[in-house]
Amino acid sequence: MKSRDLENTLAIFKREFLSYFNSPVLYVIVVIYLLASMGFTFFFGRILDSDNASLTQPFFFWHPWIYIVLAPAVGMRMWSEEHRLGTFELLMTMPLSPWQAIIGKFIAAALVWFISIALTFPVVITICWLGNPDPGPIMTGYAASFLYALGCLAVTSAASAFTRSQVVCFIVSVALCLLLTLIGYPGIVDTVARTLPASLESIVRFVSYLSFLDHFYEMTKGIFVFRDVLYFLSVIVVALLVTHLGLRAKRA
Amino acid sequence: MIQVQNLRKVFGSKVAVDDVSFSVEKGQVLGFLGPNGAGKSTSMRMVTGYFRPTSGSIKVGGIDMLEDPELAKRSIGYLPENAPLYSDMTVASFLGFCAEIRGLRGAAKSKAIDRVLELCFLENVRNQSVDTLSKGYRHRTCFAQSIIHDPEVLILDEPTDGLDPNQKHEVRGLIKRMGETKAIIFSTHILEEVEAACSRAIIIDRGKIVADGTPDQLKKLVPGAHSLDEVFRSITRPDTVK
Ligand SMILES: Nc1ncnc2c1ncn2[C@@H]1O[C@H](COP(=O)(O)OP(=O)(O)OP(=O)(O)O)[C@@H](O)[C@H]1O
Ligand SMILES: [Mg+2]
Numbered sequence: 024m025k026s027r028d029l030e031n032t033l034a035i036f037k038r039e040f041l042s043y044f045n046s047p048v049l050y051v052i053v054v055i056y057l058l059a060s061m062g063f064t065f066f067f068g069r070i071l072d073s074d075n076a077s078l079t080q081p082f083f084f085w086h087p088w089i090y091i092v093l094a095p096a097v098g099m100r101m102w103s104e105e106h107r108l109g110t111f112e113l114l115m116t117m118p119l120s121p122w123q124a125i126i127g128k129f130i131a132a133a134l135v136w137f138i139s140i141a142l143t144f145p146v147v148i149t150i151c152w153l154g155n156p157d158p159g160p161i162m163t164g165y166a167a168s169f170l171y172a173l174g175c176l177a178v179t180s181a182a183s184a185f186t187r188s189q190v191v192c193f194i195v196s197v198a199l200c201l202l203l204t205l206i207g208y209p210g211i212v213d214t215v216a217r218t219l220p221a222s223l224e225s226i227v228r229f230v231s232y233l234s235f236l237d238h239f240y241e242m243t244k245g246i247f248v249f250r251d252v253l254y255f256l257s258v259i260v261v262a263l264l265v266t267h268l269g270l271r272a273k274r275a
Numbered sequence: 276m277i278q279v280q281n282l283r284k285v286f287g288s289k290v291a292v293d294d295v296s297f298s299v300e301k302g303q304v305l306g307f308l309g310p311n312g313a314g315k316s317t318s319m320r321m322v323t324g325y326f327r328p329t330s331g332s333i334k335v336g337g338i339d340m341l342e343d344p345e346l347a348k349r350s351i352g353y354l355p356e357n358a359p360l361y362s363d364m365t366v367a368s369f370l371g372f373c374a375e376i377r378g379l380r381g382a383a384k385s386k387a388i389d390r391v392l393e394l395c396f397l398e399n400v401r402n403q404s405v406d407t408l409s410k411g412y413r414h415r416t417c418f419a420q421s422i423i424h425d426p427e428v429l430i431l432d433e434p435t436d437g438l439d440p441n442q443k444h445e446v447r448g449l450i451k452r453m454g455e456t457k458a459i460i461f462s463t464h465i466l467e468e469v470e471a472a473c474s475r476a477i478i479i480d481r482g483k484i485v486a487d488g489t490p491d492q493l494k495k496l497v498p499g500a501h502s503l504d505e506v507f508r509s510i511t512r513p514d515t516v517k
Pocket of ligand 2: 315316317356432
């Protein structure tokens with residue numbers, strides 16, 4: 024029984040992963056991602072002018088904003104396309120559980136992002152060549168960056184379960200990811216905390232604690248806290264549960 | 276092989292399938308007839324485990340579809356109504372994917388693919404992208420998917436839709452031949468097909484079974500009728516009538 028679960032998940036994963044490379048969309052997104060993540064680093068981050076051999080500020084700082092747009096662009100076809108083509112009906116009448124399909128698809132999208140993130144290695148080479156960076160923050164920064172992408176992907180998976188339109192899925196996912204990011208944006212949190220009565224401040228702080236950004240910056244500073252990893256993992260679990268609910272609702 | 280009892284499906288306030296019961300044994304081919312919107316596809320979607328029935332029970336090969344869907348689905352091959360396909364795959368890779376989900380690997384998988392490509396006359400489009408296939412070929416590709424694991428139960432929603440007369444003839448022959456060893460349900464709007472391939476037929480109207488019997492028995496239902504066509508028209512009401 025166990026091995027069958029794995030085989031089904033693997034079959035879904037394989038099909039999904041290969042289909043990413045059959046569509047021009049993926050190549051466009053990866054190129055934009057690489058241009059944006061490295062371009063920001065060299066132009067806005069001014070990595071070459073600073074005398075600080077660290078990637079936290081110039082490189083990882085931009086990642087959340089890039090993922091908010093690009094992760095939904097990769098993930099929007101996950102279930103929407105399945106609904107639009109009607110293959111969802113085919114898939115759900117085959118001998119596999121919805122979970123195997125949900126996880127197989129999610130891992131395929133995750134691997135796409137893993138590869139894209141790995142392709143930013145020239146930045147690491149540059150910084151090592153220029154200075155003598157502390158490897159700790161670079162490693163936790165990459166972990167945080169990958170987890171951020173996964174969080175946005177999971178949110179996209181949930182949105183795509185509910186709609187057959189990739190455009191609707193994209194817009195809803197970007198909005199949700201933006202919301203989950205902005206509730207932790209220091210400037211906004213401080214302003215809101217100041218305008219509201221002091222008694223509500225703890226609530227504002229709590230809400231901001233639920234944001235992606237809060238946990239992301241903690242990690243990029245080189246502090247690998249289990250709590251932050253757990254946070255992203257629970258976001259993923261919750262979003263995949265919502266995906267499951269959405270798919271069940273589609274089957275009336 | 277298939278036992279359906281008191282099946283009911285309600286969408287909001289609309290009753291799509293109302294208290295439908297039937298059973299199909301190995302060696303039988305059951306034809307599903309009925310006007311548009313009668314509830315044929317909805318019934319089939321429940322039998323294949325896609326829709327959850329509002330009430331009623333479904334057993335396939337002795338296994339309850341609601342209790343152990345994954346196991347029950349293994350013995351079923353299903354052709355959905357609009358023959359959905361993954362548009363970014365080739366015919367062979369699509370069939371390969373379906374074979375893998377059905378638990379076929381390695382040599383067994385390539386043998387299964389070759390067998391259905393031959394049965395459904397798809398050999399010359401083997402490596403063509405599904406996206407560029409003509410409608411009839413798309414339909415046959417999805418049909419090929421439904422028989423790739425040589426299932427004991429076949430459920431086909433309008434299997435001859437969009438096929439040319441030659442292919443219609445081939446598919447009817449195929450259904451009749453496979454019907455000797457399998458339990459088959461198929462729906463159609465072409466009444467000659469029922470006489471050509473079915474051992475039994477059910478006429479559904481507005482979610483209810485209004486006639487059930489062999490094609491010959493159905494013809495005798497209405498006095499003075501000479502063909503199934505006349506019978507069909509006199510016992511079902513047009514969709515537009517309230
Ligand atoms: N997902 C759904 N939500 C709401 N109503 C539905 C849904 N699916 C089907 N129906 C309704 O159920 C009824 C039966 O539909 P069904 O598709 O089973 O008809 P059919 O017999 O297959 O017709 P056709 O010959 O046109 O294929 C229709 O009135 C349809 O509008
Ligand atoms: Mg139908």
